[in-house]
Each structure stands twice: as C-alpha cells, then as structure tokens.
Amino acid sequence: MTETSVPNARGDQFVDFLTRVAASKDRAAFASLFDHFAPRVKSFMMRKGSNPEQAEDLVQETMIAVWSKAAMFSTEKGSVSTWIFTIARNLRIDKLRRERSQLYTDLEDFDAPDLSTGAEEALGRSQEDNQVSLALAQIPAEQRDLLILSFVEDVPQSEIALRLGIPLGTVKSRMRLGYQRLRKLLETMN
Amino acid sequence: MNISHHLDDATLLAFAAGTVGEAHGILVASHLAMCPTCRNALRKAEGLGGGILESQAGQAVSDVCRAATLASLDAVIAPKETYKPKSDLPLALARIMGDVNLADIHWHKRAPGVSVFDVPLSKGSKTKLKLVKLGKGRTMPEHGHGGEELTLILKGSYHDKMGRFSPGDVADLDAEIEHQPIVDSDEDCICVIAFETRAIYKTILAKLVQPFVGI
Numbered sequence: 461m462t463e464t465s466v467p468n469a470r471g472d473q474f475v476d477f478l479t480r481v482a483a484s485k486d487r488a489a490f491a492s493l494f495d496h497f498a499p500r501v502k503s504f505m506m507r508k509g510s511n512p513e514q515a516e517d518l519v520q521e522t523m524i525a526v527w528s529k530a531a532m533f534s535t536e537k538g539s540v541s542t543w544i545f546t547i548a549r550n551l552r553i554d555k556l557r558r559e560r561s562q563l564y565t566d567l568e569d570f571d572a573p574d575l576s577t578g579a580e581e582a583l584g585r586s587q588e589d590n591q592v593s594l595a596l597a598q599i600p601a602e603q604r605d606l607l608i609l610s611f612v613e614d615v616p617q618s619e620i621a622l623r624l625g626i627p628l629g630t631v632k633s634r635m636r637l638g639y640q641r642l643r644k645l646l647e648t649m650n
Numbered sequence: 651m652n653i654s655h656h657l658d659d660a661t662l663l664a665f666a667a668g669t670v671g672e673a674h675g676i677l678v679a680s681h682l683a684m685c686p687t688c689r690n691a692l693r694k695a696e697g698l699g700g701g702i703l704e705s706q707a708g709q710a711v712s713d714v715c716r717a718a719t720l721a722s723l724d725a726v727i728a729p730k731e732t733y734k735p736k737s738d739l740p741l742a743l744a745r746i747m748g749d750v751n752l753a754d755i756h757w758h759k760r761a762p763g764v765s766v767f768d769v770p771l772s773k774g775s776k777t778k779l780k781l782v783k784l785g786k787g788r789t790m791p792e793h794g795h796g797g798e799e800l801t802l803i804l805k806g807s808y809h810d811k812m813g814r815f816s817p818g819d820v821a822d823l824d825a826e827i828e829h830q831p832i833v834d835s836d837e838d839c840i841c842v843i844a845f846e847t848r849a850i851y852k853t854i855l856a857k858l859v860q861p862f863v864g865i
Binding site: 485487490491494497498499500501502503504506507512515516519520523524527528537538539541542543544545546548549550552553560562563564566567569570590591592593596607608610611612614615616617618628629631632633635636639640642643 | 658659660663664666667668669670671672675676678679682683686689692693694695696697698699700701702703704705706707708709710711712715716718719720722723726727732733741742745746797798824846
C-alpha cells in the first residue's frame with residue numbers, strides 16, 4: 461500500500477459513514493465519525509483560544525450538526541473534513557458573535573460547485589486531506605505561518621500585519637503565494 | 651451577469667478561515683451569491699481548512715462529552731429553512747437591510763451627485779459598510795487609508811486604471827494601489843464599500859480638507 465492510498469481510503473470511509481448517518485440514522489457510523497473528528501475539532505477550538513470546556517461544547521454542537529445535516533453533505537462540495545471544518549467554523553463564529561454565520565449558511569443553498577474537473581485542482585476533493593499537512597510542511601515558513609495564523613488561530617490579516625510589523629499588502633501577497641504553492645504541491649501528489 | 655473582477659485569493663482565504671470583519675463578510679457573501687467562479691474558489695479555500703483540521707493532533711474528548719452527544723441525537727431538530735430574499739439586493743445585503751429594494755434606499759446627500767447610506771452593523775463593529783450612489787462623470791470620493799477595503803458594484807458602472815467595473819464586479823485591491831474611479835454609465839452607479847474603521851483616523855484636519863468624504 462502506498463502512502464497516498466491510505467488517506468484516499470480513509471476519506472472514502474468518512475463519506476460512507478456520513479451516507480449511512482443520512483440514510484438510516486446509523487449510530488455506529490456516527491460514533492466512528494465522532495471518534496475521528498471530535499478530538500480534532502477540540503484541539504482546533506483550543507488553538508483558537510477556547511478553554512477545554514468551551515471547546516467540548518463546540519465539539520458537541522459540531523457533531524450534533526453533523527448528525528442533523530448529514531443529508532446536506534455532498535461530495536461535490538468537498539471532503540467530509542472540509543464540511544466539518546465549515547460547520548465548526550460557523551458555530552464558533554456564532555459563539556463569538558463577531559460576524560454572522562448566516563453569511564456562510566445562506567450560500568449553502570447555491571449550486572454545488574464543480575470540483576471534479578482537472579487534476580490540477582486537488583484542494584477540496586476528498587482524497588487529499590492528509591496531504592495538505594505534508595504540502596504545508598514544504599512551503600516556505602513565512603508563508604505557512606500566515607496560513608496557520610489565519611486558519612488555526614483566527615487572526616485577521618490586518619492584525620497579522622500589525623503583529624509582524626509588515627504592510628498588509630505583504631501579508632496578502634505571502635498568503636497568496638503560499639496558497640498557490642500549496643495547490644501546486646497537491647497537484648503533484650495526486 | 652458577466653463578472654470580470656473577482657475576489658483576491660487572500661480575501662477568499664480570510665473568508666474561508668472566518669477572520670473577515672462584519673462589513674467585509676457581508677460584501678464578500680454578496681459577491682459570492684452572484685459569482686459561481688468565486689463560490690468554486692471558496693470551496694477550495696475551505697478545503698485548506700479541512701486539510702488543516704484533519705492534520706490536527708487530536709485533544710482527547712471526555713467520556714462525558716461523547717456520551718452527552720450520543721444521548722442528545724434523538725432530540726435533534728431539523729435544520730433551518732432556506733432564506734429567499736424579497737429584494738433586488740444581493741442575498742447577504744438583503745438580509746441585513748430587511749429586504750429593501752435598491753430604489754427605496756433613504757440616501758443621504760453628501761455632495762452634488764454623491765449620496766451615501768450607512769448599512770447598520772452590530773455595535774462595536776470595527777468595520778463599516780456604506781452604499782454609495784454616484785452620478786455620471788463623478789469620481790469616487792477619496793477616503794484614503796491603509797486598511798482592508800472592498801467595493802462591489804450593484805448598478806451602473808465606473809472605470810479606473812484597473813479597468814471597467816460593472817454590476818457584480820468587486821474591486822479587491824491592495825491598499826498600496828491608488829486609483830480614481832470615474833462613473834461612466836448614464837444611470838447612477840451604486841456600489842457598496844466595506845472598510846475598516848480603525849483606518850479612519852486621518853485626524854480632524856483631514857476631515858476639514860476633505861469635507862465631503864463621509865466615507
């Protein structure tokens with residue numbers, strides 16, 4: 461078994477679990493999803509500044525939403541991890557009241573985007589989730605750090621600029637470059 | 651709708667990560683509602699979030715949390731209904747402005763051919779959202795600052811050195827870029843602008859020098 465075939469199989473397995481939750485309220489399948497994703501959501505929330513209790517509240521809310529919205533998941537919208545990421549993000553936004561999570565949930569009702577075409581666009585497809593961390597490790601640190609600050613620590617770009625003492629335009633161009641590089645790397649991995 | 655100016659990757663990443671301010675979030679969501687290209691790009695940016703989530707070394711979740719989650723599944727209520735705007739504004743704007751139509755906005759005149767409307771946001775928001783209506787040949791009032799700024803065209807058109815901007819187009823420019831848009835449509839040009847209030851320091855002197863700014 462090659463290294464890349466493992467995450468593929470795992471991503472497909474998550475889709476299978478979720479499909480069973482949607483189709484027949486399969487509790488065993490849900491428990492498997494919980495055991496994989498709950499610890500990740502918890503650590504994600506803690507890195508964003510939640511204490512362990514708050515993080516577990518968000519874990520519970522996220523996983524309950526996974527249960528109730530399972531039928532809304534579609535592989536055309538991306539991987540299970542990506543879908544759960546968006547649920548967790550929206551719930552955290554609600555908790556912070558910083559902005560409106562409706563902005564995101566309203567958009568769910570639009571056409572499913574086309575992620576299937578072209579091997580060049582691996583990001584968002586179900587197979588490559590584990591490869592994202594491998595690819596992240598390969599981009600320059602100054603670019604990786606900005607993507608991590610943004611996605612993991614919730615720091616807005618203008619605040620990153622202030623923190624690092626660099627112009628906002630530099631923050632943006634580093635993020636763009638890092639993101640482009642990442643996508644290139646993911647292409648070659650697939 | 652033929653959209654030729656799209657959101658920058660950096661903006662899509664910030665929106666995907668959930669780190670954009672309130673005004674910018676509404677503007678980005680408004681553009682996304684009109685632009686399949688950017689919706690597609692957003693899903694990819696969210697894919698990075700999914701990959702990062704997947705790559706987290708997990709924190710052990712307590713048995714209490716696990717048991718409580720599993721026990722509450724039966725009581726879960728069905729998800730919300732979908733929201734359908736009853737106005738000609740893009741979805742996110744329609745929702746926050748209470749389904750008002752573009753023609754019914756209560757404009758505040760700031761100068762000949764220049765009207766604005768402040769979109770109400772939450773208390774303590776660090777961002778501002780303004781609708782601006784400009785007559786033909788008018789230039790966008792200067793509101794120079796170094797923060798994050800986004801402009802979305804709702805009606806009419808303008809041009810500047812970046813090109814022509816028509817309904818649905820978004821000007822997502824780095825602060826370093828100086829530009830002076832001029833309205834070139836026969837009808838008024840209406841756009842929505844999101845910016846950071848922190849950047850509106852500019853002092854009283856600047857306000858005196860640019861009396862009609864207001865934006």
